[in-house]
Amino acid sequence: MREYLAISTLLFAGFTFAGQTDFYLTELQHKFVENSELCLDEHKWPQLSSSQSEPWMISRLNALATVGLITATIKPEGVEYTLTEKGRDAWQAREDFCYGALRISKVTAIEFQENGINTVYFYYGVTDMPDWARDKSIRYAYSEVDTVIRGMNKEVIQVDVRENPDGTLELLNYPTPASIDSENE
Numbered sequence: 001m002r003e004y005l006a007i008s009t010l011l012f013a014g015f016t017f018a019g020q021t022d023f024y025l026t027e028l029q030h031k032f033v034e035n036s037e038l039c040l041d042e043h044k045w046p047q048l049s050s051s052q053s054e055p056w057m058i059s060r061l062n063a064l065a066t067v068g069l070i071t072a073t074i075k076p077e078g079v080e081y082t083l084t085e086k087g088r089d090a091w092q093a094r095e096d097f098c099y100g101a102l103r104i105s106k107v108t109a110i111e112f113q114e115n116g117i118n119t120v121y122f123y124y125g126v127t128d129m130p131d132w133a134r135d136k137s138i139r140y141a142y143s144e145v146d147t148v149i150r151g152m153n154k155e156v157i158q159v160d161v162r163e164n165p166d167g168t169l170e171l172l173n174y175p176t177p178a179s180i181d182s183e184n185e
Helices: 002-034 055-066 085-092 136-141 143-151
Strands: 037-039 047-049 070-075 078-083 098-111 117-127 155-163 169-171 176-180
Touching (some): 002 098, 002 117, 002 155, 002 169, 047 055, 055 070, 055 136, 117 143, 136 143
Antiparallel strands (some): 047 078, 070 078, 098 117, 155 169, 155 176
């Protein structure tokens, strides 16, 4: 009888955790849909670079030119970078070059705390990633893109949430890396 009770308790606990992870995954995904686009923060076109421009900025502009989003024209005052047709199509939707949207792949753990603030740990993926974002020149010039790509379904992210009385979740901070899953490297 004790054995049956112990097994029943473990099964119930497993179903409860599975139900909670499903709830948190669904609720967090709804929150992320509102603001989950990953973008390069390139809002101003055309851009002009000169011999005084920072090397990292020129590297980024050259990477965008390599993937066909912008074109470079040499002018007396420097190099002018303008959007190509492909670049206009990619840029106009958000007035930025966005390379996908963050999606939760799997909730791995939930730390329930006494103060009502819970920490949720999860793996992420990216949906709707354009081919240009995977190009090595973009990944080199925009290291944040490379970090996101390398971390997909490998890096555990954490976010703090509060469960409201109405059952909804409130995000308390921006998702941040928690650890790297060494088994998937």
